[in-house]
Amino acid sequence: MTLEIELRGARVRYGPLEALHGVRLPVPAGALTVLIGRNGSGRTTALRALAGTVPLCAGRVLWRGADVTGLHAHERARRGMCFVPDLRAVYDTLTVAENLGLAAPDGDFARALDGYPALRPLLARRAGTLSGGEQRMLAVSRALLSPARVLLLDEPAQGLSPAVAARTYELLRALDAAVVVAEQRLPPGLGNGRTPVLVHELRRGSVAFSGESAELAAE
Template sequence: MTIEIELRRAHVAYGPLEALHGVSLPVPAGTLTVLLGRNGAGRTTALRALAGTARLSSGRVLWRGGDVTRLHAHQRARLGLCFVPDSRAVYGTLTVAENLQLASPDGDFTAALDAYPALRPLLARRAGTLSGGEQRMLALSRALLTPARVVLLDEPAQGMSPPVAARTYELLRALDAAVVVAEQRLPPGLGGAGPRPVLVHELRRGVIAFSGEASEVPSED
């Protein structure tokens, strides 16, 4: 199985506090990888390290075997990486239509409106005036419109209603990319059969405490 991108013995520190303690995290092509963990466990930092928005104090980031540790976030984006953070993921002063146009290389954002029909009547609204769930739908549209080999998303369904959240994960499982999402808990429905394997890594205090398939995740009960 081809590894699209990976962290190898990655350490990330914020001042004197180390957030990742030698994490190795392979992301195979054609899979959906879920990073689980409570707040402060390191899941967001792992995403940011892959994206290039958090610099490693030691270790490496590899892209199909090539070392991209020193590449900045915009350089990784040019290689085909799309990162949707958990906040500030839309341009608040631009309209919904303008945000979608920026995400679509050919100017056609029909796929986003088909995926999230609730955005259609909001096209003329400024993104900063949308509700939290509406902003997440708009932010997720980047992943649907941008041709990417790797898609990283931090809590993609935050603020969405349960039906829209379920639809979001159906869309992510169907993407033609290696997809990595960070969540506090395994989203409902990901443990069953689907169009691609779902792999899970649980982080605790900056180290990986569990790795396996979604069906193997220990119950919280």
């Protein structure tokens, strides 16, 4: 298994509180990795540590073996990272088409619109006027259009119907990139594909389980 990116001994503090306690989190290349855990478990913090939006107080971030701990989020983005946060993931004052254009300057939105046909009639609408589910589809579309090598998504299926949520994970698994998502629980049906899904369960800032989705289901 070739690692694309990894947290190694990562510690993150918010003031006097430590949110991650020496976490090791390997992310294989070209596969889907799921971080699960209850609110407060550290899953979102781990995702942000990979993205560079929160600093480490100890440990390292390794990307293809290179230490990128000191790189800011925008520098990691230039190297091929795309981060879709759980909140404020779209530009409210821009239209749907303008939001998509930030990820695909050539104007080729086919992958996004084929994945989410409901966005097609909304291209001229301002993103801030969309429903929560429509905004989520738009935010995930940024990842679908991105040429990034590492895609980080916090609760990509939030606010989506079960059918659209399942479709979202089909689209993410089909990408030729290291995809990391954070969810409260393992999305249904992820263990049915040919490619194994790696799962890390976090509890109170530490990794309680690491393995394939089938192993977690067996537990």
